[in-house]
Amino acid sequence: MDNNLTSSIGNLVNSVRQAKPLVHHLTNYVTVNDCANVTLAIGASPIMADDIEEAADITAISSALVLNIGTLNSRTVESMLAAGKKANEMGIPVVLDPVGAGASKLRNQTVRMLLEQLQFSVIRGNMSEIRYIAGLGATTKGVDASEADLENSLQSGIDIASGLAKQYNCAVAITGATDIVSDGRSVICIENGHPMLGSITGTGCMSTSLIGSFCGVTADYRMAAIAGLLCMGIAGEIAYETAGQQGNGSYRVALIDEISKMNSQTMHERAKVYEA
Amino acid sequence: MDNNLTSSIGNLVNSVRQAKPLVHHLTNYVTVNDCANVTLAIGASPIMADDIEEAADITAISSALVLNIGTLNSRTVESMLAAGKKANEMGIPVVLDPVGAGASKLRNQTVRMLLEQLQFSVIRGNMSEIRYIAGLGATTKGVDASEADLENSLQSGIDIASGLAKQYNCAVAITGATDIVSDGRSVICIENGHPMLGSITGTGCMSTSLIGSFCGVTADYRMAAIAGLLCMGIAGEIAYETAGQQGNGSYRVALIDEISKMNSQTMHERAKVYEA
Amino acid sequence: MDNNLTSSIGNLVNSVRQAKPLVHHLTNYVTVNDCANVTLAIGASPIMADDIEEAADITAISSALVLNIGTLNSRTVESMLAAGKKANEMGIPVVLDPVGAGASKLRNQTVRMLLEQLQFSVIRGNMSEIRYIAGLGATTKGVDASEADLENSLQSGIDIASGLAKQYNCAVAITGATDIVSDGRSVICIENGHPMLGSITGTGCMSTSLIGSFCGVTADYRMAAIAGLLCMGIAGEIAYETAGQQGNGSYRVALIDEISKMNSQTMHERAKVYEA
Numbered sequence: 115m116d117n118n119l120t121s122s123i124g125n126l127v128n129s130v131r132q133a134k135p136l137v138h139h140l141t142n143y144v145t146v147n148d149c150a151n152v153t154l155a156i157g158a159s160p161i162m163a164d165d166i167e168e169a170a171d172i173t174a175i176s177s178a179l180v181l182n183i184g185t186l187n188s189r190t191v192e193s194m195l196a197a198g199k200k201a202n203e204m205g206i207p208v209v210l211d212p213v214g215a216g217a218s219k220l221r222n223q224t225v226r227m228l229l230e231q232l233q234f235s236v237i238r239g240n241m242s243e244i245r246y247i248a249g250l251g252a253t254t255k256g257v258d259a260s261e262a263d264l265e266n267s268l269q270s271g272i273d274i275a276s277g278l279a280k281q282y283n284c285a286v287a288i289t290g291a292t293d294i295v296s297d298g299r300s301v302i303c304i305e306n307g308h309p310m311l312g313s314i315t316g317t318g319c320m321s322t323s324l325i326g327s328f329c330g331v332t333a334d335y336r337m338a339a340i341a342g343l344l345c346m347g348i349a350g351e352i353a354y355e356t357a358g359q360q361g362n363g364s365y366r367v368a369l370i371d372e373i374s375k376m377n378s379q380t381m382h383e384r385a386k387v388y389e390a
Numbered sequence: 391m392d393n394n395l396t397s398s399i400g401n402l403v404n405s406v407r408q409a410k411p412l413v414h415h416l417t418n419y420v421t422v423n424d425c426a427n428v429t430l431a432i433g434a435s436p437i438m439a440d441d442i443e444e445a446a447d448i449t450a451i452s453s454a455l456v457l458n459i460g461t462l463n464s465r466t467v468e469s470m471l472a473a474g475k476k477a478n479e480m481g482i483p484v485v486l487d488p489v490g491a492g493a494s495k496l497r498n499q500t501v502r503m504l505l506e507q508l509q510f511s512v513i514r515g516n517m518s519e520i521r522y523i524a525g526l527g528a529t530t531k532g533v534d535a536s537e538a539d540l541e542n543s544l545q546s547g548i549d550i551a552s553g554l555a556k557q558y559n560c561a562v563a564i565t566g567a568t569d570i571v572s573d574g575r576s577v578i579c580i581e582n583g584h585p586m587l588g589s590i591t592g593t594g595c596m597s598t599s600l601i602g603s604f605c606g607v608t609a610d611y612r613m614a615a616i617a618g619l620l621c622m623g624i625a626g627e628i629a630y631e632t633a634g635q636q637g638n639g640s641y642r643v644a645l646i647d648e649i650s651k652m653n654s655q656t657m658h659e660r661a662k663v664y665e666a
Numbered sequence: 667m668d669n670n671l672t673s674s675i676g677n678l679v680n681s682v683r684q685a686k687p688l689v690h691h692l693t694n695y696v697t698v699n700d701c702a703n704v705t706l707a708i709g710a711s712p713i714m715a716d717d718i719e720e721a722a723d724i725t726a727i728s729s730a731l732v733l734n735i736g737t738l739n740s741r742t743v744e745s746m747l748a749a750g751k752k753a754n755e756m757g758i759p760v761v762l763d764p765v766g767a768g769a770s771k772l773r774n775q776t777v778r779m780l781l782e783q784l785q786f787s788v789i790r791g792n793m794s795e796i797r798y799i800a801g802l803g804a805t806t807k808g809v810d811a812s813e814a815d816l817e818n819s820l821q822s823g824i825d826i827a828s829g830l831a832k833q834y835n836c837a838v839a840i841t842g843a844t845d846i847v848s849d850g851r852s853v854i855c856i857e858n859g860h861p862m863l864g865s866i867t868g869t870g871c872m873s874t875s876l877i878g879s880f881c882g883v884t885a886d887y888r889m890a891a892i893a894g895l896l897c898m899g900i901a902g903e904i905a906y907e908t909a910g911q912q913g914n915g916s917y918r919v920a921l922i923d924e925i926s927k928m929n930s931q932t933m934h935e936r937a938k939v940y941e942a
Contacts, residue, residue, distance in 0.1 A: 136808045143419045143695045144426050144438050150696050150867035155914045160867065161766070161808040162696050165739040168772035175769065175808065187441040187465070189739070214437070217451065220444035256412045256437040256451065313650065315426035315436065361647025362431045371913025374865065419695045420702050420714050463717040463741070490713070493727065496720035532688045532713040532727065589926065591702035591712065637923025638707045 119302075119340075120385060124378025126328050126341045131157030135177035135330025139323065140164050140194045142184025142213065145316030148370075149180075152320040155374035156345060158327035169193035170200035177330035179206055181232075182319055183224055184213035184257065191224055198232040207235035207329035207338075211322040214257045215239065216246030229282060235335040237278070238287040238322045238342075241271060248274045258312070259290065268292055272301050272390050285336040289321060293343045294390070297336040304340065305386035306347025308354040314366045321346045324373075340387070348384040349373045395578075395616075396661060400654025402604050402617045407433030411453030411606025415599065416440050416470045418460025418489065421592030425456075428596040431650035432621060434603035445469035446476035453606035455482055457508075458595055459500055460489035460533065467500055474508040483511035483605035483614075487598040490533045491515065492522030505558060511611040513554070514563040514598045514618075517547060524550045534588070535566065544568055548577050548666050561612040565597060569619045570666070573612040580616065581662035582623025584630040590642045597622045600649075616663070624660040625649045671854075671892075672937060676930025678880050678893045683709035687729035687882025691875065692716050692746045694736025694765065697868030701732075704872040707926035708897060710879035721745035722752035729882035731758055733784075734871055735776055736765035736809065743776055750784040759787035759881035759890075763874040766809045767791065768798030781834060787887040789830065790839040790874045790894075793823060800826045810864070811842065820844055824853050824942050837888040841873060845895045846942070849888035856892065857938035858899025860906040866918045873898045876925075892939070900936045901925045 137153050139146070139162045146162060153160035163172040166189070173179050179201045181194045201208045210232075212225045225247060237247070240259035245251070245266075271294045279286040279298035288294045293304035311317040325342030332338055349372035357368035413429050415422070415438045422438060429436035439448040442465070449455050455477045457470045477484045486508075488501045501523060513523070516535035521527070521542075547570045555562040555574035564570045569580040587593040601618030608614050625648035633644035689705050691698070691714045698714060705712035715724040718741070725731050731753045733746045753760045762784075764777045777799060789799070792811035797803070797818075823846045831838040831850035840846045845856040863869040877894030884890055901924035909920035 142438070144422050144436075146696050147423060147699060147867065151914065151918070154865055154867055159808055159810055160696075161769075162694070162737055163766070163770065164737060165772060167740070168770035171770040171772070172808075185438055185440060188443070214439070217437075218439065218444035218447040220441060220447070256435055256448075258435055313430055315423065315430055361644075362427065362650035363643035363646030366427070366646075367643055367915035367919055368913075370915030370918075374914035418714070420698050420712075423699060461714055461716060464719070490715070493713075494715065494720035494723040496717060496723070532711055532724075534711055589706055591699065591706055637920075638703065638926035639919035639922030642703070642922075643919055 119387060120382045122337055123341045123344060123381055126332060126337065127376060127378050127381065129331040130327050133331050134159050135327065136161055136175060137178045137180060137326045137330055138163065138173050138176035138197065139180045140169065140190060140197055141180060141182035141319065144184055145319040148316040148320050149323040151370055152373055153323050153327055155370050156324055156327050156376065158330060164190045164193045166193045166196055169197040173197040173200045173206060174204060176206060178326045179208045180322055180326040181208060181228065182211040182213055182322060183221060184319060186224055194228065195231060202233050207335060208232060209236045209238065209322055209326045209329060210234045211319060212239050212243045212247060215243040217256060234282060234284045235329055236285045236287060236325050236339045237282065238289065238325055238339065240318060241288055241290050244274060244278065244288045248278050276301055285339045287339040287343060289318060289343060293347065295336060295339045295343065301390040302340055303388055303390050304343050304347055306344060306351060306384065308350045310354050310358055310365055311350040313362050317346065344381055344385055345373055345376050348381060349376060351384065395663060396658045398613055399617045399620060399657055402608060402613065403652060403654050403657065405607040406603050409607050410435050411603065412437055412451060413454045413456060413599065413602045413606055414439065414449050414452035414473065415456045416445065416466060416473055417456060417458035417595065420460055421595040424592040425595050425599040427646055428649055429599045429603055431646050432600055432603050432652065434606055440466045440469045442469045442472055445473040449473040449476045449482060450480060452482060454602045455484045456598055456602040457484060457504065458487040458489055458598060459497060460595060462500055470504065471507060478509050483611060484508060485512045485514065485598055485602045485605060486510045487595060488515045488519045488523060491519040493532055510558060510560045511605055512561045512563060512601050512615045513558065514565065514601055514615065516594060517564055517566050520550060520554065520562065520564045524554055552577055561615045563615040563619060565594060565619060569623065571612060571615045571619065577666040578616055579664055579666050580619050580623055582620060582627060582660065584626045586630050586634055586641055587626040589638050593622065620657055620661055621649055621652050624657060625652060627660065671939060672934045674889055675893045675896060675933055678884060678889065679928060679930050679933065681883040682879050685883050686711050687879065688713055688727060689730045689732060689878045689882055690715065690725050690728035690749065691732045692721065692742060692749055693732060693734035693871065696736055697871040700868040700872050701875040703922055704925055705875050705879055707922050708876055708879050710882055716742045716745045718745045718748055721749040725749040725752045725758060726756060728758060730878045731760045732874055732878040733760060733780065734763040734765055734874060735773060736871065738776055746780065747783060754785050759887060760784060761788045761790065761874055761878045761881060762786045763871060764791050764795045764799060767795040769808055786834060786836045787881055788837045788839060788877050788891045789834065790841065790877055790891065792870060793840055793842050796826060796830065796838065796840045800830050828853055837891045839891040839895060841870060841895060845899065847888060847891045847895065853942040854892055855940055855942050856895050856899055858896060858903060858936065860902045862906050862910055862917055863902040865914050869898065896933055896937055897925055897928050900933060901928060903936065
């Protein structure tokens with residue numbers, strides 16, 4: 115791994131633990147507790163406030179905003195929009211997690227609307243979700259990437275990430291066996307992670323919360339995305355080594371353990387990152 | 391245990407791990423994360439989508455639908471109805487968890503309405519909830535079965551399950567020290583489980599999610615109900631042996647561990663099932 | 667520690683495990699699962715029902731009511747009010763957790779309204795939240811106490827707790843490095859706890875649920891508050907000793923373990939309590 119990149123990422127971990135940025139989440143009720151705990155584990159401070167009467171106010175005192183449509187409804191979508199507009203006005207970074215994009219008309223329309231109305235700093239999704247946003251034939255199966263979509267080549271993912279990043283002027287992160295991050299100029303691939311991450315709920319949402327946490331301490335959103343995915347990937351590997359054989363429950367506990375112990379040295383030793 | 395039954399159940403476990411059926415949940419926000427994780431642990435894929443604008447659409451791409459009224463409200467009850475009607479239209483199995491039936495007028499009316507408007511494949515509840523549905527004097531105390539209701543004899547439970555199964559033309563599962571499953575023709579009793587299952591939240595809801603997962607791979611809903619309750623009961627026993635002494639937190643982690651490791655051999659060795 | 671106080675608290679733990687009081691929560695969706703599990707761990711029975719059509723009905727069958735505004739919205743605030751009024755009518759204790767008071771106009775208005783319309787038995791918050799309620803210059807940063815507010819002296823906290831307790835005729839509990847409980851006459855300080863409690867989400871909310879559980883078995887609400895905070899503080903210390911080095915995930919599991927194993931002897935041996 116590029117040593118400059120390594121040390122930048124290591125510095126981000128130190129920064130987030132020092133600055134404890136407040137990260138406002140409008141997110142789903144399935145994995146919200148995991149998102150709060152992962153945000154705390156990396157050293158940031160989570161807050162969840164989704165009423166239209168306070169969503170913008172809470173955003174205004176936050177360092178980053180995470181919008182996750184996992185269990186969207188008409189009430190919270192309005193709040194997402196209000197919070198996002200306030201963040202855009204104030205230059206607060208906004209991260210989008212388009213959970214299940216492609217799976218229903220409501221999700222599709224909502225993602226389109228959010229992308230039209232708001233400027234995002236990072237969009238993170240699985241291959242099916244990102245393919246849908248790119249206007250390609252996604253075959254979303256619920257909230258997980260479909261196997262058909264995963265069979266597309268790495269090169270295809272790189273092209274999609276790069277194209278979307280240019281189109282929406284933000285960093286785009288596609289998570290999968292190989293994670294892809296692009297800001298429209300360069301593309302970084304991350305080979306960390308473990309298949310067992312897919313066997314517990316919320317690892318995608320938690321990755322987005324980690325990215326949001328890092329966005330709270332740097333204006334280099336590409337770097338924030340890389341840092342977030344590296345944390346999740348490396349923690350997922352170590353958790354498998356320490357607890358994978360015990361089963362899904364222990365693996366989930368170990369994952370949060372490893373994120374709470376993540377530091378620049380572990381990231382330096384474990385990171386499998388290359389420029390595509 | 392009947393060897394035919396054993397091998398059928400074992401096959402169901404293999405089927406669900408292979409087919410990974412998408413299981414749509416409209417459920418409560420207290421235990422929703424546990425429901426998602428248990429669904430993944432048995433090998434199925436959970437999705438939670440409760441907005442009226444997408445509830446039916448998401449049901450349409452799912453293999454089973456779980457309706458759980460644990461924290462019902464007027465908005466989500468409408469969505470339950472829409473999702474349930476779509477499922478009925480398309481022949482997708484629907485499982486009802488009438489959490490807290492008998493505890494408030496709202497729950498009672500909602501359960502009545504759902505039973506009138508929808509055809510269920512399985513209804514799973516504790517003795518108080520099922521007694522309420524059967525029109526008997528339930529003395530529900532919140533969301534747990536009351537001690538008065540539990541003092542009724544096993545024979546009474548068998549009669550109730552059998553009668554309701556005939557009335558609603560579906561499988562009925564009553565969970566307790568002895569679980570009872572009937573399709574109106576035969577009645578199966580399950581002696582697996584451990585009292586410590588009652589010391590953590592969501593084991594009832596998780597049982598229903600397991601049943602929903604199995605309904606995603608078989609049209610024999612009685613068998614799906616037996617498989618779901620056996621998984622929870624056996625995992626609850628092993629979790630007690632490995633982690634019970636450590637306390638409730640460790641027990642909960644071990645429970646998910648054991649469900650994620652459940653296989654046909656363990657079920658065969660541990661199952662305590664008999665025809666009543 | 668005062669031996670009378672010790673044995674009273676020990677008796678409360680025994681009482682709650684024996685009586686299993688039903689504790690109705692109108693609370694946030696971030697930590698609701700933790701609140702349910704901690705309520706079960708101490709021996710009480712949780713129920714969460716927030717629809718306006720049943721909130722009062724469920725309160726009517728409960729032994730205590732917890733109102734937590736962590737993710738308040740207009741719908742649930744109405745239900746909190748209805749449930750609180752029913753509780754006041756029936757003499758059922760009501761505990762308020764003013765999460766994030768001071769962080770937004772909506773939270774501020776809601777807390778004011780609840781304090782005007784309802785009679786609370788216990789108010790529990792962190793220093794920023796309680797300072798806001800006391801009309802002092804709180805510098806709330808999201809849902810955690812701000813460092814500026816924490817720098818105020820212990821004496822200042824004692825004065826605030828004592829003053830508010832008189833004003834609202836209830837017990838007031840301020841949680842922090844030193845917990846302070848006052849009923850307006852005496853003030854008790856608790857030195858138990860561990861900083862790692864702040865590294866996982868929901869320990870404040872869970873403390874409130876514990877207080878609610880004890881309110882279900884005694885009319886001495888000051889004592890219920892002390893018992894709840896002692897349980898959390900002592901469990902937090904032991905959990906750190908057994909699992910702290912493993913990381914945040916394991917610490918959280920150990921915390922629930924220790925609460926589920928809490929008994930009068932451990933409380934007697936560990937309690938660091940004094941009258942201010």
